[in-house]
Amino acid sequence: MTDEIDLSRLPPPEPYDEARDTAQRKRLMEAWREPPGWKIVTAVNNSYIGKWYLLTSFGFFVFAGILALMIRAQLAVPGNDLFSQQLYNQLFTLHGTAMMFLFAVPIFEAVAIIILPEILGARDLPFPRLSAFGFWCFVIGGIFVCGSIFFGVAPDGGWFMYTPLSSDPAYSGLGTDIWLLGLSFIEVSSIAAAVELIVGVLKSRPPGMRLNLMPLYCWYVLVVAGMILFAFPPLIAGDLLLEMERAFGWAFFDPDRGGDPLLWQHLFWIFGHPEVYIIFLPSIALIATMLPTFAGRPMVGHSWIVLSAVGVAFLSFGLWVHHMFTTGLPEISLSFFSAASEAVAVPTGIQIFCFIATMLVSKVRPSVPMLFAGGALAIFVFGGLTGVMVALVPFDWQAHDSYFIVAHLHYTLIGGMLFPLFAGIHYWYPFVTQKNLNARAGKWSFWLMFGGFNVAFLPMHWTGIMGMPRRVWTYDLSDGWAVLNMVSTIGAFVFAAGFAVLALNVLWPRGKAPLVKRNLWNAGTMEWAAEVPDKPWGVRSIPYIHTRYPLWEQEGLVDQIDRGEWFLPDAEEGKRELIVTDILDARPLFVQRVGGPSFLTLGAAFCLGAVFILATFHLWAITLIFGAGFIGFTLWWLWTGTSLIPEKPEKYAGRGLTLPTYAQGNRSPGWWAVFITMTGDMTAFMGLVFSYFFYWTALPDFLPSSAHLPGFGWLMLGLALLIGAWAMTTAARETLGHGQRGLAMVLLIGALPMGALGIGAWCWSAYSKGLDPTVQSFDAMVWMLILWMGLHLLLNWVMHLYVAARVKFGHCTPEYRADLMNLTLFSHFLALTAVTIFALLALFPLLMGVGP
Amino acid sequence: MRHGSDKQPRHFTAPGDAPRVIDQGSVWILVAAPSIWAAHFLLSYWVAAIWCAKTGPMASLVEPRWIIVALGLICTALIAWLGVIAVRRYGGVFVIFEEITESSERGRDRFIGHVALLLCVLSVVAIGFTVIPGLVFATC
Numbered sequence: 001m002t003d004e005i006d007l008s009r010l011p012p013p014e015p016y017d018e019a020r021d022t023a024q025r026k027r028l029m030e031a032w033r034e035p036p037g038w039k040i041v042t043a044v045n046n047s048y049i050g051k052w053y054l055l056t057s058f059g060f061f062v063f064a065g066i067l068a069l070m071i072r073a074q075l076a077v078p079g080n081d082l083f084s085q086q087l088y089n090q091l092f093t094l095h096g097t098a099m100m101f102l103f104a105v106p107i108f109e110a111v112a113i114i115i116l117p118e119i120l121g122a123r124d125l126p127f128p129r130l131s132a133f134g135f136w137c138f139v140i141g142g143i144f145v146c147g148s149i150f151f152g153v154a155p156d157g158g159w160f161m162y163t164p165l166s167s168d169p170a171y172s173g174l175g176t177d178i179w180l181l182g183l184s185f186i187e188v189s190s191i192a193a194a195v196e197l198i199v200g201v202l203k204s205r206p207p208g209m210r211l212n213l214m215p216l217y218c219w220y221v222l223v224v225a226g227m228i229l230f231a232f233p234p235l236i237a238g239d240l241l242l243e244m245e246r247a248f249g250w251a252f253f254d255p256d257r258g259g260d261p262l263l264w265q266h267l268f269w270i271f272g273h274p275e276v277y278i279i280f281l282p283s284i285a286l287i288a289t290m291l292p293t294f295a296g297r298p299m300v301g302h303s304w305i306v307l308s309a310v311g312v313a314f315l316s317f318g319l320w321v322h323h324m325f326t327t328g329l330p331e332i333s334l335s336f337f338s339a340a341s342e343a344v345a346v347p348t349g350i351q352i353f354c355f356i357a358t359m360l361v362s363k364v365r366p367s368v369p370m371l372f373a374g375g376a377l378a379i380f381v382f383g384g385l386t387g388v389m390v391a392l393v394p395f396d397w398q399a400h401d402s403y404f405i406v407a408h409l410h411y412t413l414i415g416g417m418l419f420p421l422f423a424g425i426h427y428w429y430p431f432v433t434q435k436n437l438n439a440r441a442g443k444w445s446f447w448l449m450f451g452g453f454n455v456a457f458l459p460m461h462w463t464g465i466m467g468m469p470r471r472v473w474t475y476d477l478s479d480g481w482a483v484l485n486m487v488s489t490i491g492a493f494v495f496a497a498g499f500a501v502l503a504l505n506v507l508w509p510r511g512k513a514p515l516v517k518r519n520l521w522n523a524g525t526m527e528w529a530a531e532v533p534d535k536p537w538g539v540r541s542i543p544y545i546h547t548r549y550p551l552w553e554q555e556g557l558v559d560q561i562d563r564g565e566w567f568l569p570d571a572e573e574g575k576r577e578l579i580v581t582d583i584l585d586a587r588p589l590f591v592q593r594v595g596g597p598s599f600l601t602l603g604a605a606f607c608l609g610a611v612f613i614l615a616t617f618h619l620w621a622i623t624l625i626f627g628a629g630f631i632g633f634t635l636w637w638l639w640t641g642t643s644l645i646p647e648k649p650e651k652y653a654g655r656g657l658t659l660p661t662y663a664q665g666n667r668s669p670g671w672w673a674v675f676i677t678m679t680g681d682m683t684a685f686m687g688l689v690f691s692y693f694f695y696w697t698a699l700p701d702f703l704p705s706s707a708h709l710p711g712f713g714w715l716m717l718g719l720a721l722l723i724g725a726w727a728m729t730t731a732a733r734e735t736l737g738h739g740q741r742g743l744a745m746v747l748l749i750g751a752l753p754m755g756a757l758g759i760g761a762w763c764w765s766a767y768s769k770g771l772d773p774t775v776q777s778f779d780a781m782v783w784m785l786i787l788w789m790g791l792h793l794l795l796n797w798v799m800h801l802y803v804a805a806r807v808k809f810g811h812c813t814p815e816y817r818a819d820l821m822n823l824t825l826f827s828h829f830l831a832l833t834a835v836t837i838f839a840l841l842a843l844f845p846l847l848m849g850v851g852p
Numbered sequence: 853m854r855h856g857s858d859k860q861p862r863h864f865t866a867p868g869d870a871p872r873v874i875d876q877g878s879v880w881i882l883v884a885a886p887s888i889w890a891a892h893f894l895l896s897y898w899v900a901a902i903w904c905a906k907t908g909p910m911a912s913l914v915e916p917r918w919i920i921v922a923l924g925l926i927c928t929a930l931i932a933w934l935g936v937i938a939v940r941r942y943g944g945v946f947v948i949f950e951e952i953t954e955s956s957e958r959g960r961d962r963f964i965g966h967v968a969l970l971l972c973v974l975s976v977v978a979i980g981f982t983v984i985p986g987l988v989f990a991t992c
């Protein structure tokens with residue numbers, strides 16, 4: 001047991017004083033007000049960003065849905081030529097891509113950004129500007145990818161963009177580059193959101209909300225954001241390899257040059273399968289959050305649901321090869337993945353049973369959200385069962401790439417993700433808008449969508465078994481699929497009509513409609529403590545939480561919050577403030593000040609977007625200019641908005657609690673953000689390491705003779721220099737801590753040439769042996785690893801110069817040195833990367849007996 | 853206050869000390885059991901993949917079978933050991949309607965123990981799933 005202040009024995013609040021309350025509310029309003037007029041685009045508050053995120057994702061959903069209707073129109077009758085074959089390829093590719101990358105994943109982030117801070121009783125997430133940056137990246141990237149279809153250059157290689165079709169520019173035009181760069185860009189925003197959400201759940205909980213009291217929604221968000229961190233980076237690594245092959249002819253996927261097209265499938269599905277669960281878990285989390293409300297009791301088996309979320313997260317990473325059952329891998333390998341694919345049904349089933357148990361032991365109030373939730377479970381269980389079928393290798397051999405798979409995946413995604421999301425929209429609409437949705441229209445939309453969905457997708461199981469391949473442009477009457485396809489098309493349009501009703505219901509202007517009453521569903525979670533009408537500050541004062549369902553179990557809580565009796569009821573300094581708490585027990589650690597509206601995030605997102613778009617067209621010079629712009633905006637943003645030395649070292653937070661106003665190292669959210677981002681970065685790097693070993697396993701003569709290996713001595717020297725640079729950074733942290741500012745700056749700047757010499761030695765080791773990345777996969781892999789290190793070093797140099805300047809201008813001092821601590825943490829990861837690359841390039845060949 | 857990254861600006865620290873995440877909070881136990889599953893899964897996959905790649909397409913799998921079984925046993929033993937720790941942290945009688953809602957450090961600890969214990973069971977089941985094909989298949 002550790003020394004702990006007892007939050008339940010805080011001094012009583014000061015007696016209520018209306019004048020004080022009014023003044024405090026005025027100051028809070030001043031601090032949290034959003035910019036007026038068109039300047040609203042600079043807003044960063046989670047309620048704005050979340051709403052925009054949600055609407056934008058739904059915009060892309062509608063776009064991809066229209067593409068789906070076009071696909072169905074083309075398939076309605078045999079021998080149809082409504083759309084050209086070429087356009088049809090673009091339609092299905094963009095449909096899948098937009099639904100997965102521009103709707104399913106971003107909508108998780110959107111919903112979490114809206115409701116997570118409120119469920120946590122926090123004013124905002126710890127990095128509001130990062131959310132805004134991520135959102136704008138998402139908008140720019142999404143428009144770029146989707147817009148390509150209007151110019152006839154949309155990607156057309158299928159949403160998983162298999163090589164070698166996609167790696168040879170002669171077969172696949174500009175569309176593949178648009179896909180690769182556009183999506184890499186969007187992945188940046190997903191990872192940004194993941195970092196934000198993980199740190200949010202871990203560090204922004206209200207005082208007292210220990211891990212065992214944390215709402216289930218937060219567990220799911222934590223788990224899913226963690227999965228994003230491990231699933232997306234391998235795809236980024238894959239994108240990098242593929243784009244290097246397309247743009248510069250590096251030999252990764254071309255069998256003639258020692259490459260292997262199967263590598264792409266591995267990297268894609270290491271991302272792609274967890275992705276399915278990344279989409280599914282947050283939606284099921286919505287059901288887990290609203291179900292107790294309608295059941296009127298806590299969820300049965302809280303720990304079991306946590307188990308199931310964590311268990312699914314892990315097991316879902318062991319399923320990727322079940323997308324590759326027909327690629328000719330050894331049967332024993334297939335069977336491992338088949339077994340894991342069956343095993344994942346266990347934890348998935350547990351949470352469904354917990355839901356059912358909760359409904360059984362209580363009397364569930366009927367409502368539109370519950371209608372959608374029920375429909376979701378029915379459809380999802382059906383899709384899950386066909387999933388168990390296709391997880392069996394022999395069955396999959398029959399059904400692979402047929403409409404059976406199309407049916408299966410739509411049952412899981414629409415049942416597991418879309419319907420719960422619609423349930424959530426009906427549930428939280430009053431929370432976001434303070435108005436009620438029309439329940440009648442809600443029921444209509446449900447039955448139209450539920451019916452339309454089943455009419456559309458149930459027949460696909462039969463068309464699939466009868467041999468209709470997915471992605472086929474048209475078919476002949478003699479194939480015998482005509483009637484079923486017509487039924488599917490009718491169902492698809494009924495489904496679309498249902499969605500139109502829902503969209504109208506949501507977007508219907510309700511200016512004059514009466515406001516809803518507070519906590520209208522009588523829910524137990526904190527987001528319903530919000531005042532009606534809504535206030536921009538989120539929560540009037542941040543309460544002490546000691547139960548799982550505070551609004552049910554902590555009597556008078558809402559009134560106490562309203563009267564400002566809890567923490568941070570005021571904004572004396574006119575700053576936006578949050579309480580940062582500890583990961584395990586949510587003990588208050590310090591008061592964090594977060595950034596307000598800013599153009600800098602917009603500028604940074606715009607420049608980064610331009611970099612990715614211009615790189616698609618190989619306009620390198622302008623790309624570089626915008627790259628510099630991006631760095632400029634980002635540094636400006638950091639310089640003026642992060643790790644600011646507070647005007648006073650501590651402040652009174654209310655109820656006898658005085659908290660520091662600054663934290664560094666593992667108490668600060670910034671340090672955790674670096675740690676989490678770099679974990680993701682290491683995962684991408686692991687994607688490259690996997691590629692290296694994949695080649696070694698799959699290709700008998702991957703390792704060349706010792707004459708063509710990079711020079712051992714130079715590699716060794718390079719490693720020594722790189723480690724030296726790392727040691728200097730670490731030493732800078734210590735020396736600054738001892739007050740030697742000058743020496744710290746010298747060490748920081750000195751690490752630059754040291755690292756440059758190190759990477760130079762590595763380049764020489766490969767160059768002097770004549771390694772050419774366009775000739776052999778081994779050479780390409782060596783250069784890729786060196787390039788990876790080089791790119792990170794470049795980033796590291798910018799950081800060194802930045803921190804040195806912070807020290808110089810007194811923003812990073814012996815006392816307040818969060819910047820330098822974060823830089824050191826980054827350098828630790830870099831050192832680990834360097835050691836791993838050395839092991840791959842120098843030690844592994846030696847071990848295999850081909851060394852010098 | 854034992855690590856470099858723990859140092860805060862002098863004098864101004866939070867009231868009360870926060871437990872360290874790894875050693876005092878022992879949240880590592882939550883990810884330990886499924887990580888052992890993951891390690892076992894990847895190792896089995898690699899052993900089989902490398903074996904089949906290096907010895908030919910229709911090679912016999914009888915020789916590496918003992919590796920897969922041994923891996924399964926070692927990993928199960930490791931998880932059992934974790935399970936013992938988890939039971940100690942949980943410290944309760946295993947009941948279906950378990951609700952650990954006590955607001956105390958001990959409550960949090962018990963909750964982590966309970967979830968960890970459930971994860972241990974799930975991981976052992978999943979390892980069992982992985983071992984079965986290793987016993988059944990005679991050739992690649």
